[in-house]
Amino acid sequence: MELFYLSAHEAARLLQNKEISAVELTREILKRIEQVEDKVKAFVTLTPEKALEQAKAVDEARARGENLGPLAGVPMALKDNLCTEGIRTTCSSKMLENWIPPYDAFVVRKLREAGAILVGKCNMDEFAMGSSTENSRFFPTRNPWDLDRVPGGSSGGSAAAVAAGEAFFALGSDTGGSIRQPASFCGVVGLKPTYGRVSRYGLVAFASSLDQIGPLTRDVTDCALVLQAIAGHDPLDSTSADLPVPDYLAALRQDIKGLKIGVPKEYFGPGMDREVVSVVRQAIDRLSDLGAFCEETSLPHTEYALPAYYLVAPAEASSNLARYDGVAYGFRLPGKDVVDMYMKTRREGFGAEVKRRIMLGTYALSAGYYDAYYLKALKVRTLIRRDFDQAFEKYDVLVTPTSPTVAFRLGERVGDPLAMYMSDLCTIPVNMAGLPAISIPCGFAQGLPVGLQIIAKPFAEEILFRVAYTFEQATGNFRRWPEI
Amino acid sequence: MEYEAVIGLEVHVELKTASKAFCSCSTAFGAPPNTQVCPVCLGLPGVLPVINRQMVEFGIKTALALNCSIAPICKFDRKNYYYPDLPKNYQISQYDLPLARDGYLEIEVDGVKKRVGIIRVHMEEDAGKLIHGEEPGADYSLVDYNRAGVPLLEIVSAPDLRSPDEARAYMEKLKAILEYLEVSDCKMQEGSLRCDANVSVRPKGSTVFGTKTEVKNLNSFRALHRALSYEIERQISLLERGERIIQETRAWDEQRQVTYSLRSKEEAHDYRYFPEPDLVPLAIGEEWIERVRSTLPELPDARRERLIKDYGLPEYDARVITGSKALADYFEKAVSLFPDPKQVSNWLMGDFMRLLNAKGLEPQEAPVPPENLAELLKLQQEGTISIRIAKEVLEEMFATGRGAREIVEAKGLTQITDVAQLTAIVEKVLAAHPKVVEDYRKGKEKALGFLVGQVMKETRGKANPNLVNQLLKERL
Numbered sequence: 019m020e021l022f023y024l025s026a027h028e029a030a031r032l033l034q035n036k037e038i039s040a041v042e043l044t045r046e047i048l049k050r051i052e053q054v055e056d057k058v059k060a061f062v063t064l065t066p067e068k069a070l071e072q073a074k075a076v077d078e079a080r081a082r083g084e085n086l087g088p089l090a091g092v093p094m095a096l097k098d099n100l101c102t103e104g105i106r107t108t109c110s111s112k113m114l115e116n117w118i119p120p121y122d123a124f125v126v127r128k129l130r131e132a133g134a135i136l137v138g139k140c141n142m143d144e145f146a147m148g149s150s151t152e153n154s155r156f157f158p159t160r161n162p163w164d165l166d167r168v169p170g171g172s173s174g175g176s177a178a179a180v181a182a183g184e185a186f187f188a189l190g191s192d193t194g195g196s197i198r199q200p201a202s203f204c205g206v207v208g209l210k211p212t213y214g215r216v217s218r219y220g221l222v223a224f225a226s227s228l229d230q231i232g233p234l235t236r237d238v239t240d241c242a243l244v245l246q247a248i249a250g251h252d253p254l255d256s257t258s259a260d261l262p263v264p265d266y267l268a269a270l271r272q273d274i275k276g277l278k279i280g281v282p283k284e285y286f287g288p289g290m291d292r293e294v295v296s297v298v299r300q301a302i303d304r305l306s307d308l309g310a311f312c313e314e315t316s317l318p319h320t321e322y323a324l325p326a327y328y329l330v331a332p333a334e335a336s337s338n339l340a341r342y343d344g345v346a347y348g349f350r351l352p353g354k355d356v357v358d359m360y361m362k363t364r365r366e367g368f369g370a371e372v373k374r375r376i377m378l379g380t381y382a383l384s385a386g387y388y389d390a391y392y393l394k395a396l397k398v399r400t401l402i403r404r405d406f407d408q409a410f411e412k413y414d415v416l417v418t419p420t421s422p423t424v425a426f427r428l429g430e431r432v433g434d435p436l437a438m439y440m441s442d443l444c445t446i447p448v449n450m451a452g453l454p455a456i457s458i459p460c461g462f463a464q465g466l467p468v469g470l471q472i473i474a475k476p477f478a479e480e481i482l483f484r485v486a487y488t489f490e491q492a493t494g495n496f497r498r499w500p501e502i
Numbered sequence: 503m504e505y506e507a508v509i510g511l512e513v514h515v516e517l518k519t520a521s522k523a524f525c526s527c528s529t530a531f532g533a534p535p536n537t538q539v540c541p542v543c544l545g546l547p548g549v550l551p552v553i554n555r556q557m558v559e560f561g562i563k564t565a566l567a568l569n570c571s572i573a574p575i576c577k578f579d580r581k582n583y584y585y586p587d588l589p590k591n592y593q594i595s596q597y598d599l600p601l602a603r604d605g606y607l608e609i610e611v612d613g614v615k616k617r618v619g620i621i622r623v624h625m626e627e628d629a630g631k632l633i634h635g636e637e638p639g640a641d642y643s644l645v646d647y648n649r650a651g652v653p654l655l656e657i658v659s660a661p662d663l664r665s666p667d668e669a670r671a672y673m674e675k676l677k678a679i680l681e682y683l684e685v686s687d688c689k690m691q692e693g694s695l696r697c698d699a700n701v702s703v704r705p706k707g708s709t710v711f712g713t714k715t716e717v718k719n720l721n722s723f724r725a726l727h728r729a730l731s732y733e734i735e736r737q738i739s740l741l742e743r744g745e746r747i748i749q750e751t752r753a754w755d756e757q758r759q760v761t762y763s764l765r766s767k768e769e770a771h772d773y774r775y776f777p778e779p780d781l782v783p784l785a786i787g788e789e790w791i792e793r794v795r796s797t798l799p800e801l802p803d804a805r806r807e808r809l810i811k812d813y814g815l816p817e818y819d820a821r822v823i824t825g826s827k828a829l830a831d832y833f834e835k836a837v838s839l840f841p842d843p844k845q846v847s848n849w850l851m852g853d854f855m856r857l858l859n860a861k862g863l864e865p866q867e868a869p870v871p872p873e874n875l876a877e878l879l880k881l882q883q884e885g886t887i888s889i890r891i892a893k894e895v896l897e898e899m900f901a902t903g904r905g906a907r908e909i910v911e912a913k914g915l916t917q918i919t920d921v922a923q924l925t926a927i928v929e930k931v932l933a934a935h936p937k938v939v940e941d942y943r944k945g946k947e948k949a950l951g952f953l954v955g956q957v958m959k960e961t962r963g964k965a966n967p968n969l970v971n972q973l974l975k976e977r978l
């Protein structure tokens with residue numbers, strides 16, 4: 019197999035055995051980027067010089083006999099809403115096109131310390147609002163499996179980079195499915211950790227009570243490896259959990275015998291592509307074959323998750339994005355007075371979807387509407403959480419499709435926000451409840467990857483890894499890579 | 503018709519924590535612009551706030567001193583509005599679950615004591631400061647974010663105040679309490695103590711509230727008093743002319759000594775409050791509250807009673823002295839060195855405060871430390887200098903910061919008590935004014951004063967006045 023399609027832990031072994039140097043491996047990835055990036059367009063910013071410098075430092079450290087972690091020398095990519103000191107962080111928005119953060123996000127610092135090599139910052143839907151990466155203000159990213167299709171979103175650049183061999187792994191962020199849905203569309207593994215498992219410090223906020231950073235990887239082992247590197251308490255994020263981080267690699271056991279798996283029927287109903295449903299059903303049969311006890315169950319408030327999400331997330335976004343006003347940093351269009359400057363700057367600096375959500379959120383929080391919208395949505399959120407709590411009294415994990423369809427064509431849903439919103443139908447309830455969920459490749463429909471979503475209770479990432487790893491090892495054939 | 507005013511005050515206090523409310527930047531006043539900032543208080547993309555525990559502790563302390571009950575769980579909310587001095591375009595504040603509620607403080611006006619309710623005490627962050635270009639033709643503004651994120655307490659009184667005098671007494675009392683607690687510098691000029699007033703009027707005896715206006719920009723006790731007096735008069739004259747009062751926000755114009763309309767109710771902001779998702783609710787347990795309670799210092803009322811009891815000070819003196827913690831501290835220190843409390847109190851309330859106010863200083867900033875004042879009083883008491891000279895020396899001490907004895911010696915101000923020396927001068931004066939001597943002898947008592955004055959003039963005020971009197975009388 020080509021070097022650039024090794025998994026991160028396979029590449030790490032080559033590095034550890036000194037069969038290849040970090041500089042060589044990085045050159046390999048940079049070469050691959052050169053070959054395919056014109057077609058895939060996964061990156062907003064490439065950092066080849068910095069990457070080679072960093073790789074050289076890792077090689078030197080290794081030569082000195084320093085004790086390096088498993089990710090040392092492994093090239094990776096970051097979604098462009100993760101702050102990187104000295105490297106522009108755009109959120110794929112005109113608003114931050116030239117903004118260079120003076121600090122590293124917590125996860126970026128962790129990965130730097132682990133010796134991972136940053137090759138570039140990935141394209142995304144503007145401010146993480148979207149499900150296709152078409153809302154990038156710069157250019158759309160293409161799905162490596164079919165360049166006429168979207169890679170999903172909003173972490174589409176991260177998923178495409180991993181699927182195209184342009185990075186061994188990437189970080190994304192997930193507010194309503196933005197890691198899992200593109201992982202599913204691009205045939206890679208994507209994890210949204212429990213809310214609070216990974217510090218959000220340095221993640222440019224979309225909806226603070228839903229946002230969570232997580233890995234996009236080639237396989238489940240890599241996913242555990244990367245989570246291990248980025249998880250943990252951060253005193254700078256008051257919502258990050260002060261809980262010990264388990265040994266996730268130890269959770270990678272091929273054994274799901276006797277595990278109870280719930281299959282919520284609401285995720286297989288109308289709006290779901292029949293072929294996708296059938297692939298997912300086969301995957302569930304496979305889990306049964308592997309010794310798990312699978313049974314249909316119900317999460318009755320599922321249908322209210324999407325509308326409630328589209329109140330909570332825009333409400334928080336309307337406030338989080340208020341700071342982009344042209345005063346102290348970022349894009350500015352001068353005006354005849356300060357209010358005029360605000361209006362011109364925001365009208366031009368934000369794209370249509372961002373403005374749509376700011377308006378939705380502003381409205382939902384307005385005097386006289388707050389109780390009917392925002393407060394009601396919070397109540398729905400409680401009901402959704404309760405559904406899951408009840409289900410987890412009975413089941414170890416729940417499984418669903420990750421997305422109702424496979425990757426759709428570019429432009430297909432651009433004019434229809436509601437159709438676009440529907441593609442997060444299966445992932446949004448998980449964010450509303452703050453749960454961990456992983457999407458793993460489970461087969462193909464119309465020649466395109468299909469993702470299986472596995473959901474667990476809060477801070478139970480280990481069982482996700484166990485189920486995902488068992489499935490992956492038993493069905494290795496889904497680990498295929500696209501011809502580009 | 504006779505009207506009465508209904509006033510409630512919203513006071514903002516900057517807490518003197520070492521660091522800001524949600525980041526570790528310094529809160530020190532007066533640093534060069536934008537030198538006490540970091541990504542968090544600049545509101546850069548991606549940052550998150552972290553609650554400063556010292557802020558919470560100062561909040562609890564203040565709330566306890568104001569007899570409030572502390573909420574077992576409080577939370578922070580976002581108050582959304584656009585202003586260039588507000589880095590995130592929202593302020594982290596507290597909305598429906600504030601730190602504390604339902605307290606009171608006691609004021610006294612014209613000998614009448616009154617309990618003023620405190621509705622709530624909550625924590626929030628301050629904004630930065632706009633600096634407008636001043637040169638001719640300048641059409642720009644600059645922002646200094648040093649103050650952005652400095653912790654504030656907002657203390658909201660009940661509409662229990664009925665006059666500008668009561669409002670001022672409330673502010674003075676609140677300021678004194680905050681100073682005693684050492685939670686704020688309370689400098690109105692520097693903005694560390696700010697006040698907005700809600701004012702309405704109604705026919706005396708009525709129990710319903712009239713339409714209120716909110717008056718802003720009250721940055722001194724005098725401004726508060728004058729603005730309220732003006733606003734009450736304005737509202738009464740509107741009613742008497744049969745006009746309506748418009749609910750609006752007004753500002754005090756210090757230059758013109760009037761209030762003017764800032765914005766109407768219709769233009770009022772919709773702050774779109776919602777729970778701050780970046781912070782988790784704050785639980786304050788009994789244990790924490792009790793620990794803070796055990797650190798509460800003696801408060802103004804208790805200290806006043808103690809000064810009356812222990813030092814025999816008149817009630818009036820005790821009230822004035824304890825009105826400022828620094829002044830009371832000064833007093834007690836000076837008395838420990840010069841144990842004549844009434845003397846010290848007279849000097850403090852008289853010349854000392856006059857000189858201090860002229861310099862615009864707080865007692866703790868006085869160039870004359872209590873040791874020096876005590877020394878001065880001692881010199882006067884033992885007769886080395888006269889009262890008149892002592893007053894002059896105090897001015898000199900304020901001007902130069904030098905000690906009393908040093909000044910007295912350097913300037914040769916020691917009182918002349920040498921009988922022979924004074925007798926010579928007395929004789930000389932009597933010889934020079936035979937007419938006056940005659941008047942006195944004819945029974946014109948006043949003439950004596952003139953002669954004393956002449957002796958004092960000859961000695962440049964240094965003669966011991968008792969001795970001069972005695973010598974003159976002997977010779978008349």
Ligand SMILES: [Zn+2]
Nearest residue numbers: 525527540543
């Ligand atoms: Zn700061």
